[in-house]
Amino acid sequence: MTALYDQWQAARQLRQSEVVNRRDQVSADLERWQTDRLTHAVQLRQDLDQLMADLRANTTLWLAQTTADRAVQILPRQQARQDYIQQLQADTEVLLATYQADREICAAEVRDKLAYDCQVLQATVSELRLEIAQELRQVQQQVANIQAQTAVELAGYRQEQAMVRAELLPQLTAYVEDLQVQVQATLKDLTTVRQQAAVVNQEQRQSDRAALTDSVDAMFTELADFRHQLQAQRAQLSHVVWGSAAVAQTLAPHSATSRPAVTSVPARGPAPAKVAPKAAPKPVIAKAAPAKAAPVAKVAPAPTAMVKTAPARAVAATRSAPVATVTAPAVPAAVAVEPPPAPEPPSLEEVVYNYLHLAQGARLSKIETELGINRFQAVDALRSLIQKDLVVKQDRTYLVQEEAVL
Numbered sequence: 001m002t003a004l005y006d007q008w009q010a011a012r013q014l015r016q017s018e019v020v021n022r023r024d025q026v027s028a029d030l031e032r033w034q035t036d037r038l039t040h041a042v043q044l045r046q047d048l049d050q051l052m053a054d055l056r057a058n059t060t061l062w063l064a065q066t067t068a069d070r071a072v073q074i075l076p077r078q079q080a081r082q083d084y085i086q087q088l089q090a091d092t093e094v095l096l097a098t099y100q101a102d103r104e105i106c107a108a109e110v111r112d113k114l115a116y117d118c119q120v121l122q123a124t125v126s127e128l129r130l131e132i133a134q135e136l137r138q139v140q141q142q143v144a145n146i147q148a149q150t151a152v153e154l155a156g157y158r159q160e161q162a163m164v165r166a167e168l169l170p171q172l173t174a175y176v177e178d179l180q181v182q183v184q185a186t187l188k189d190l191t192t193v194r195q196q197a198a199v200v201n202q203e204q205r206q207s208d209r210a211a212l213t214d215s216v217d218a219m220f221t222e223l224a225d226f227r228h229q230l231q232a233q234r235a236q237l238s239h240v241v242w243g244s245a246a247v248a249q250t251l252a253p254h255s256a257t258s259r260p261a262v263t264s265v266p267a268r269g270p271a272p273a274k275v276a277p278k279a280a281p282k283p284v285i286a287k288a289a290p291a292k293a294a295p296v297a298k299v300a301p302a303p304t305a306m307v308k309t310a311p312a313r314a315v316a317a318t319r320s321a322p323v324a325t326v327t328a329p330a331v332p333a334a335v336a337v338e339p340p341p342a343p344e345p346p347s348l349e350e351v352v353y354n355y356l357h358l359a360q361g362a363r364l365s366k367i368e369t370e371l372g373i374n375r376f377q378a379v380d381a382l383r384s385l386i387q388k389d390l391v392v393k394q395d396r397t398y399l400v401q402e403e404a405v406l
Contacts (some may be wrong), residue, residue, distance in 0.1 A: 361399040
């Protein structure tokens with residue numbers, strides 16, 4: 001074990017000595033290389049300084065030689081330039097003298113030519129003045145002749161016009177008088193025809209109103225009979241369901257009313273009936289409500305124009321008529337009467353016709369404003385009414401014909 005340690009110590013010292021030797025050798029190599037590098041750098045700097053000195057000397061020598069050459073060349077060039085300038089001035093003076101002589105010659109020629117042309121123009125102007133004066137004299141003579149001839153013709157035309165006027169004035173006066181008489185006669189005839197048509201239309205309206213009044217009275221009579229039948233049927237049903245005491249209580253409140261409006265209830269069995277209210281008719285078209293319990297005559301709807309002129313009491317009666325509804329305790333079976341179909345709304349033509357009938361004529365803009373329709377709807381409705389001869393147009397105002405009935 002000691003031998004191994006000694007051997008390791010010897011190897012260690014050997015390695016340390018080798019490291020020291022290598023370090024010394026590397027340091028010696030580095031110092032030698034640094035010395036060589038410094039020596040080489042000093043040599044390069046000396047060479048560069050010598051090169052720069054040589055370049056400065058050469059440049060100075062070249063500049064001195066160039067300056068001397070230029071100084072030598074300046075005098076000959078200045079002399080040559082002065083000689084060229086003198087030669088150019090001499091040539092310019094000769095050329096200007098030549099141009100001046102030629103210009104004087106041309107000016108003399110032009111002056112002579114202008115003088116000759118002036119003389120020719122003056123002679124020509126004199127001749128033209130003479131010719132124009134002669135033509136003016138001839139034109140004045142012609143104008144005088146034309147004026148004299150025109151005056152003679154005007155006098156003849158005026159005389160002929162006076163003669164024609166004297167001949168045609170009585171005829172024109174007579175024609176105007178005859179035309180006035182014919183117009184007055186035609187106006188009188190038209191007034192008479194219009195008055196007769198107004199009387200006939202008034203009578204027709206009165207007869208239509210009377211017929212409508214009779215029809216409404218007949219409808220109310222039928223309605224009263226129908227109500228009596230309904231009251232009897234109701235009393236019978238009350239007697240069947242509640243007995244004789246309920247019949248007296250049911251008939252008591254209805255004895256004081258004059259025209260109660262009660263819808264019909266068909267007799268289908270002992271069960272109580274539920275009565276539905278009847279829809280109120282519109283004032284434009286009056287229709288009778290159908291009854292299912294008892295047959296009632298159906299009245300055809302009256303014309304729109306007649307309905308508009310009918311008394312207001314019929315409409316008020318139909319609107320204010322009370323509706324009686326019979327209610328009963330829960331029973332095994334309940335019978336309900338279907339309400340009558342709702343009346344059809346009036347068409348746009350009917351609305352426009354009724355408005356014109358009430359307003360006694362109106363313009364297109366007023367019709368649009370009052371009815372709340374646009375221009376196309378109003379024009380279409382009025383065109384249809386005019387084609388049916390129900391409406392006429394006078395001075396942009398639409399009027400209803402008195403005999404028209406929708």
